[in-house]
Amino acid sequence: MGSEEDRIAIEKEKVLMVGAGGIGCELLKTLVLTGFKHIHLIDMDTIEVSNLNRQFLFRKSHVGQSKAKVAREAVLKFRPGVDIVAHHGNVKNTEFDIDFFKQFSVVLNGLDNLEARRHVNRLCLAAGVPLVESGTTGYLGQVTVHIKGKTECYECQPKPAPKSYPVCTITSTPSKLIHCIVWAKELALAKLFGDKSQVSDLDVRTSVEGKSITSEVENDDVKFFELRSGESFRQFAARVFDRIFGYNIEIALQNEETWKARRQPDPLYLDKILPNQQEEEGSAAEENGNVVEIEQHPSVSAMATLGLKNPQKIWDVQENARVFLESIQLFFKRRSKDIGKLVFDKDDQLAVEFVTAAANLRAHSFGIPMQSLFEAKGMAGNIIHAIATTNACIAGLIVLEALKLLTNQTEQCRMTYCVEHPTRKMLLVPVEPAEPNSHCYVCSETPLVLEVNTVTATMRDVIEKVLKRKLGVDSPVIMQGSSLLYETGDDLEDDMAAHYASLLNKSLASYPTPITTGVVLTVEDYHQDFRCSLHVKHRETFDEETEPDGILVTGDIASVINAEQPTLQPKTPAADDEDLFNKEENGHGDDKKDDDDDLVMFTPETTAGTKRKLEEDENLLKEKLKNHHLLADFGRRSMSVVVFTSWPVHREKDRL
Numbered sequence: 001m002g003s004e005e006d007r008i009a010i011e012k013e014k015v016l017m018v019g020a021g022g023i024g025c026e027l028l029k030t031l032v033l034t035g036f037k038h039i040h041l042i043d044m045d046t047i048e049v050s051n052l053n054r055q056f057l058f059r060k061s062h063v064g065q066s067k068a069k070v071a072r073e074a075v076l077k078f079r080p081g082v083d084i085v086a087h088h089g090n091v092k093n094t095e096f097d098i099d100f101f102k103q104f105s106v107v108l109n110g111l112d113n114l115e116a117r118r119h120v121n122r123l124c125l126a127a128g129v130p131l132v133e134s135g136t137t138g139y140l141g142q143v144t145v146h147i148k149g150k151t152e153c154y155e156c157q158p159k160p161a162p163k164s165y166p167v168c169t170i171t172s173t174p175s176k177l178i179h180c181i182v183w184a185k186e187l188a189l190a191k192l193f194g195d196k197s198q199v200s201d202l203d204v205r206t207s208v209e210g211k212s213i214t215s216e217v218e219n220d221d222v223k224f225f226e227l228r229s230g231e232s233f234r235q236f237a238a239r240v241f242d243r244i245f246g247y248n249i250e251i252a253l254q255n256e257e258t259w260k261a262r263r264q265p266d267p268l269y270l271d272k273i274l275p276n277q278q279e280e281e282g283s284a285a286e287e288n289g290n291v292v293e294i295e296q297h298p299s300v301s302a303m304a305t306l307g308l309k310n311p312q313k314i315w316d317v318q319e320n321a322r323v324f325l326e327s328i329q330l331f332f333k334r335r336s337k338d339i340g341k342l343v344f345d346k347d348d349q350l351a352v353e354f355v356t357a358a359a360n361l362r363a364h365s366f367g368i369p370m371q372s373l374f375e376a377k378g379m380a381g382n383i384i385h386a387i388a389t390t391n392a393c394i395a396g397l398i399v400l401e402a403l404k405l406l407t408n409q410t411e412q413c414r415m416t417y418c419v420e421h422p423t424r425k426m427l428l429v430p431v432e433p434a435e436p437n438s439h440c441y442v443c444s445e446t447p448l449v450l451e452v453n454t455v456t457a458t459m460r461d462v463i464e465k466v467l468k469r470k471l472g473v474d475s476p477v478i479m480q481g482s483s484l485l486y487e488t489g490d491d492l493e494d495d496m497a498a499h500y501a502s503l504l505n506k507s508l509a510s511y512p513t514p515i516t517t518g519v520v521l522t523v524e525d526y527h528q529d530f531r532c533s534l535h536v537k538h539r540e541t542f543d544e545e546t547e548p549d550g551i552l553v554t555g556d557i558a559s560v561i562n563a564e565q566p567t568l569q570p571k572t573p574a575a576d577d578e579d580l581f582n583k584e585e586n587g588h589g590d591d592k593k594d595d596d597d598d599l600v601m602f603t604p605e606t607t608a609g610t611k612r613k614l615e616e617d618e619n620l621l622k623e624k625l626k627n628h629h630l631l632a633d634f635g636r637r638s639m640s641v642v643v644f645t646s647w648p649v650h651r652e653k654d655r656l
C-alpha cells in the first residue's frame with residue numbers, strides 16, 4: 001500500500017469476506033494486519049478436527065462451534081479495535097440480499113464450491129460491488145478480480161461440467177472402482193439410509209437392460225430395503241448383502257447380450273464368504289434385534305468395533321463383508337436418528353466405511369481391484385490435500401487486489417495463478433484481467449438454447465437438471481410469454497404451490513400451451529437478480545454416454561456445459577485416474593458436491609479479442625505446466641493462458 005492517504009482510506013472501507021476456512025482464516029488475519037477495520041464475515045460451517053492443521057484461528061476446544069464467530073474472536077484478541085461482524089449462515093440465505101451486498105466496497109471469496117461462488121458472483125454483479133475470487137488446491141491456487149462492466153465476471157468463462165457417468169455403467173457394468181463408489185454412495189447408502197422419497201433414476205436393484213422394471217417390482221424393492229418386524233439388524237444386513245451382491249447380479253447375468261464382450265460378474269453370497277459367521281460381532285453383538293433408542297453416537301465406527309486399525313490397508317473380501325454388515329447394524333443401533341435422511345459426507349466415518357466396503361464388494365464381484373478405506377474415501381469425497389502455505393499466499397494476493405480496487409488502481413488489478421514449479425522464475429503468474437465476455441449468459445444475458453425431448457422430459461427435469469444444476473439458479477421463476485409456469489417461495493399461496501407441483505411431472509409437450517420447438521421460456525431468480533431466456537428445441541434422441549442427462553443447454557455456453565472437458569487435474573496421492581477428480585458422478589450429486597467443483601479450464605476461442613497479457617509466456621507456461629500433468633490437450637483450443645477456475649471441493653483431511 002502506498003501513501004498515508006491510502007491507509008486512511010482503507011480503514012474506512014467496509015469489506016465482506018465469504019468463507020472462513022483454509023483461505024478465509026489467512027485472509028481475515030491478513031486483512032486486519034493490513035489495516036482493514038470494518039469486516040463482515042460469512043461462513044455456514046462449524047469447526048471440525050480436520051480443519052485445525054491449517055485453519056490456524058481455531059483450536060481443539062472450538063470444535064463444533066461456528067467458524068465465523070470463532071474466527072472473529074480469535075482475531076479480536078490480537079486486534080481488539082477492529083469491527084468484525086460474524087454471520088453464521090449460508091451466503092445464499094435471503095438475508096444476504098442485494099442491499100446487504102451494496103453496503104460493501106469489495107467482496108472477497110474464500111469458498112470451496114462452485115454453487116456458492118456463482119451465487120456471490122451474481123449478487124456482486126447485481127449490487128455493483130467488485131469481487132475478488134480465489135481458490136487453492138494443493139500447490140495450485142488463483143486469485144481473480146471481477147469488476148462489473150470492466151472485467152469478466154466469474155461466470156464469463158467456461159467451467160468444466162462435473163464428470164458424470166452413464167446410468168447403466170453405474171447400475172450394471174462398472175469397470176472402475178469409482179463406478180462402484182458412485183454406486184455405493186449414491187445408491188446403496190442412499191437407498192438404505194437416505195430419504196426414500198427422493199426420486200432417483202438409479203436403483204440398488206441391478207437393472208436389466210432391455211427389460212423394464214415394473215412399478216410392482218419397484219414397490220417390492222422399496223419394501224425389501226426396510227427392516228422387517230421381528231428381524232434382527234444382522235439378519236437385515238445379511239438379507240441386503242445377498243440381494244445386492246448375489247441375487248441382483250444373478251438377474252443381471254440373465255441378460256446375455258450385456259456380457260458377450262465383457263467379463264461376467266460373480267454373484268457373492270454371505271454363506272460362501274463368511275461360512276462360519278452367522279452371528280453379530282463387534283459392538284453390534286452387544287445388542288440384538290429391534291432394540292430401541294440406544295444412545296446415539298455420531299462418531300461410531302465399524303472399523304473400531306471390528307478391530308481394523310489401518311485405513312491404508314486393503315481389506316480382503318471377508319473383511320469388507322464384515323465391515324458391510326457391521327456398519328449397517330451400527331447405523332440402526334447407534335445412528336437411528338440419521339436413518340431416512342442420511343446424505344453422504346466424507347467426514348462421516350461410518351458412512352465412509354459402509355461405502356468403502358460396499359464398493360469393494362461390488363468391485364470384487366466385477367473383477368475390479370479393491371482399495372483401502374483411505375483411497376476410497378479420497379475418491380468418494382474428492383479429496384485433494386490442502387497446503388497451508390498456498391492458502392497464505394493466496395490470501396495475501398486477495399488483499400493486494402483489494403487494496404488496488406479500493407485505492408483507484410483498478411488498471412493494476414491482476415488475475416494471479418500460483419503454480420507448482422517456477423515459470424520464468426515465477427511461482428505467482430500474473431495475468432491482466434480479460435474484458436467481459438459479451439456472450440456470457442450471466443452478465444450479458446445471452447439467450448440459450450434448450451435441446452430436450454419435450455415429449456418425455458418434465459418441468460422437474462428442466463428445473464433440476466438445467467436450471468439448478470447447470471445454470472446455478474436457486475429459486476427459479478419460469479414464464480412462457482406472460483404466463484407464469486413455475487415459481488417458489490415462502491409467500492406462495494398453498495393453492496398456487498399445489499398447482500405448480502401438479503404440473504411438475506407433466507411432460508413439456510403436454511402443458512396447456514405445449515412447450516416445444518420455438519417456445520421461449522424466461523427464467524428469473526429475483527434473489528440473484530438473474531434472468532435468461534431459453535429457446536426450446538425438441539430433440540428425439542440423446543447419446544447416453546456423452547449426454548446422460550438427456551437435456552442440453554447450448555448457445556454460447558455450449559462449451560461450458562455440454563462439451564467434454566479436458567481433464568487437467570493435478571495428481572494427488574489418492575489419485576489413480578481422472579475420475580477421481582470429477583465429483584458429481586452420474587449427475588446425481590446434489591449441488592454441494594459439486595461440490596463440486598470445477599477444476600481447470602482454458603480460455604476458449606469465444607474470448608478471442610479479449611486482451612490478454614503474458615502472451616509471450618504462453619509456450620513457456622504450457623511447457624512448464626505440461627510437466628506436471630496440468631495440460632491435457634492444449635493443442636485442441638487456441639488460448640492464451642491457463643486458468644484454474646475454482647477448486648475441487650473437499651480438501652485436506654489427514655485424520656484417517
Ligand SMILES: Nc1ncnc2c1ncn2[C@@H]1O[C@H](COP(=O)(O)OP(=O)(O)OP(=O)(O)O)[C@@H](O)[C@H]1O
Binds near residue numbers: 022023
Ligand atoms: N454457501 C456457503 N455459505 C457460507 N459459507 C460457505 C458456503 N459454502 C462454503 N462455505 C465455507 O467456505 C469455507 C471453505 O473453506 P475450506 O475450503 O477450507 O473448506 P473446509 O470445509 O473448511 O475444509 P474441508 O473441505 O477440507 O473439510 C468453509 O468454511 C465453508 O463452510
Ligand SMILES: [Zn+2]
Binds near residue numbers: 156
Ligand atoms: Zn459474465
